[in-house]
Amino acid sequence: MNVYAVRTIYAHEMHRALRTLFQSVVSPVLSTSLYFVVFGAAIGSHITEVGGVSYGAFIVPGLIMLMLLTQSVSNAAFAIYFPKFNGTIYELLSAPVSSFEIVLGYVGAAATKSIILGLIILATANLFVDLEIAHPVWMAVFLVLTAVTFSLLGFIIGIWADGFEKLQFIPLLIITPLAFLGGTFYAIDMLPPAWQTVTLFNPVIYLISGFRWSFYGVADVSLAASLLTIGAFLTVCLAAVWWIFKTGYRLKA
Amino acid sequence: MTTPTQFLFRETGQADSGAGGQASAAVMDAGSAIHVRGLTKHYDSGFRALHDVNLDIRHGEIFALLGPNGAGKTTLISIICGLVNASEGTVLVDGHDIQRDFRAARQRLGLVPQELATDAFAKVHASVSYSRGLFGKPRNPAKVEQVLRDLSLWDKRDERLMSLSGGMKRRLMIAKALVHEPRILFLDEPTAGVDVELRRDMWNLVQRLKEDGTTIILTTHYIEEAEEMADRVGVINQGQIKLVEETRELMRQLGRKQLTLHLETPLAQVPETLSAYGLTLGDDGHELIYTYDGQGDRDSIPALLQALDAHGIHFRDLHTQQSSLEEIFVSLVRDGHR
Numbered sequence: 001m002n003v004y005a006v007r008t009i010y011a012h013e014m015h016r017a018l019r020t021l022f023q024s025v026v027s028p029v030l031s032t033s034l035y036f037v038v039f040g041a042a043i044g045s046h047i048t049e050v051g052g053v054s055y056g057a058f059i060v061p062g063l064i065m066l067m068l069l070t071q072s073v074s075n076a077a078f079a080i081y082f083p084k085f086n087g088t089i090y091e092l093l094s095a096p097v098s099s100f101e102i103v104l105g106y107v108g109a110a111a112t113k114s115i116i117l118g119l120i121i122l123a124t125a126n127l128f129v130d131l132e133i134a135h136p137v138w139m140a141v142f143l144v145l146t147a148v149t150f151s152l153l154g155f156i157i158g159i160w161a162d163g164f165e166k167l168q169f170i171p172l173l174i175i176t177p178l179a180f181l182g183g184t185f186y187a188i189d190m191l192p193p194a195w196q197t198v199t200l201f202n203p204v205i206y207l208i209s210g211f212r213w214s215f216y217g218v219a220d221v222s223l224a225a226s227l228l229t230i231g232a233f234l235t236v237c238l239a240a241v242w243w244i245f246k247t248g249y250r251l252k253a
Numbered sequence: 254m255t256t257p258t259q260f261l262f263r264e265t266g267q268a269d270s271g272a273g274g275q276a277s278a279a280v281m282d283a284g285s286a287i288h289v290r291g292l293t294k295h296y297d298s299g300f301r302a303l304h305d306v307n308l309d310i311r312h313g314e315i316f317a318l319l320g321p322n323g324a325g326k327t328t329l330i331s332i333i334c335g336l337v338n339a340s341e342g343t344v345l346v347d348g349h350d351i352q353r354d355f356r357a358a359r360q361r362l363g364l365v366p367q368e369l370a371t372d373a374f375a376k377v378h379a380s381v382s383y384s385r386g387l388f389g390k391p392r393n394p395a396k397v398e399q400v401l402r403d404l405s406l407w408d409k410r411d412e413r414l415m416s417l418s419g420g421m422k423r424r425l426m427i428a429k430a431l432v433h434e435p436r437i438l439f440l441d442e443p444t445a446g447v448d449v450e451l452r453r454d455m456w457n458l459v460q461r462l463k464e465d466g467t468t469i470i471l472t473t474h475y476i477e478e479a480e481e482m483a484d485r486v487g488v489i490n491q492g493q494i495k496l497v498e499e500t501r502e503l504m505r506q507l508g509r510k511q512l513t514l515h516l517e518t519p520l521a522q523v524p525e526t527l528s529a530y531g532l533t534l535g536d537d538g539h540e541l542i543y544t545y546d547g548q549g550d551r552d553s554i555p556a557l558l559q560a561l562d563a564h565g566i567h568f569r570d571l572h573t574q575q576s577s578l579e580e581i582f583v584s585l586v587r588d589g590h591r
């Protein structure tokens with residue numbers, strides 16, 4: 001194992017986040033906080049409680065998830081797209097680094113950044129509402145698994161993308177809508193029955209439900225379903241990454 | 254008709270295939286710095302960029318890969334360095350297979366690609382340190398400093414790459430390739446679009462590296478460059494290695510001249526008694542061709558002419574020819590396009 005290389009990639013990526021502190025930290029924290037303030041205040045004045053939880057507190061896990069998904073994907077996608085774009089990928093491909101080590105460095109860094117962002121938002125939200133975390137270990141499990149899985153997805157998108165439009169396409173047109181419709185702002189049983197069924201096809205609700213359960217012990221779907229969903233996602237992404245490196249897809253001619 | 258260039262080409266071609274076919278030579282080959290066998294590359298477009306390439310680069314030599322644009326030089330280097338997948342064939346670096354044993358192989362290689370590629374936002378020093386880390390070497394500020402100084406980049410160490418000139422960027426890419434202390438260095442068109450000063454610095458660096466025992470493979474389409482720098486030259490065209498020769502030997506052969514005698518009556522064969530001259534027949538026996546060393550055997554022509562006269566072989570006309578590397582090159586390239 002080329003530990004130096006993993007450490008080098010990881011450090012390089014973390015350093016890049018520091019260099020672009022506003023874009024990578026301030027901006028997502030700010031926008032999530034805005035959601036929190038606007039939705040919490042606007043809707044919270046109509047709905048005081050959901051399942052025994054104050055509305056302001058209810059939306060926090062969903063908002064963190066929302067940010068976690070979009071940031072993990074766009075972070076990791078950009079991280080690997082950039083060297084492809086400027087040509088410096090040659091160095092990575094010619095180095096004595098295995099694909100596993102490349103993934104560990106890039107996805108590890110992207111996931112770390114998302115997790116740090118999640119914790120910052122959690123701390124920020126705690127200033128406004130009373131948060132309780134019923135199952136802290138499960139919360140950490142969901143946080144880490146989601147960050148890793150969606151960083152992997154981002155990595156795949158970054159390799160697939162051959163232009164900036166494609167790079168933004170999936171986060172913007174698929175992940176954000178799914179996250180918004182994934183029960184961040186409402187419990188599923190608040191929807192009309194037909195919509196409840198449709199919503200169950202949205203994988204994001206399983207993530208948000210599980211994450212919220214780790215806070216308040218209330219869930220839309222069973223914990224097992226949530227874990228199964230994230231596990232399946234992770235497996236698919238790992239398989240895709242494995243295939244990418246095996247074939248050299250979009251990396252090697 | 255045999256042209257001088259075909260003559261050269263054929264002779265070295267035979268020498269090559271002979272070496273490859275012998276068992277003892279094969280054992281020696283496995284100890285090459287780079288050992289390429291049966292390498293073929295079809296790009297996804299279906300284009301065949303390399304065709305059955307066999308090549309051995311010796312330890313510590315400067316090897317120039319000479320060929321026109323599109324010959325397959327970059328493709329060959331890219332496969333060896335892991336940027337492009339081979340379709341067929343094997344490559345060993347210092348005896349290590351580039352696929353099965355990629356770590357050992359790549360650790361030994363340094364690559365300065367043809368195209369400038371830099372992360373505009375990174376800083377010089379950090380960028381060079383990064384390269385060292387990628388290759389699995391522990392941090393070593395002294396080594397980074399030495400490489401940066403060698404390439405006149407030390408004063409720029411805290412600058413962002415976007416502020417560097419083209420020449421400086423190229424220096425940086427060389428620094429990045431050297432900082433992990435590779436035993437074998439690839440320079441893909443190192444002097445393309447490079448100013449005089451950088452070119453001179455680069456050649457000095459190459460000489461220094463060679464003295465330290467580094468094997469250097471460079472590509473170029475400038476013949477003079479290959480002549481000046483390389484211990485051996487390989488000519489590649491249309492994905493095929495056309496010729497591999499010691500630069501000195503090549504130059505010696507280039508010094509060779511050819512005398513063609515247009516005979517009055519065609520010969521069926523060269524008389525036995527003239528065999529010492531190594532004469533060949535051309536144009537169905539209408540031409541008698543004598544190849545000789547331009548510097549060495551100056552007296553041989555009068556002797557040959559006397560001998561011919563003695564055999565009753567008369568000629569109507571004669572002409573002499575001298576080949577140049579340029580000529581060989583042009584001829585090889587043209588042959589390829591036929």
Ligand SMILES: Nc1ncnc2c1ncn2[C@@H]1O[C@H](COP(=O)(O)OP(=O)(O)O)[C@@H](O)[C@H]1O
Pocket residue numbers: 253296297298300301302320321322323324325326327328329
């Ligand atoms: N990725 C690619 N896909 C298809 N054809 C390619 C690709 N890269 C190079 N080629 C073709 O392969 C040939 C050899 O290219 P290259 O190795 O770059 O030549 P050189 O370095 O000798 O100029 C050229 O005809 C080029 O157009």
Ligand SMILES: [Mg+2]
Pocket residue numbers: 323326327328367441442
């Ligand atoms: Mg080239």
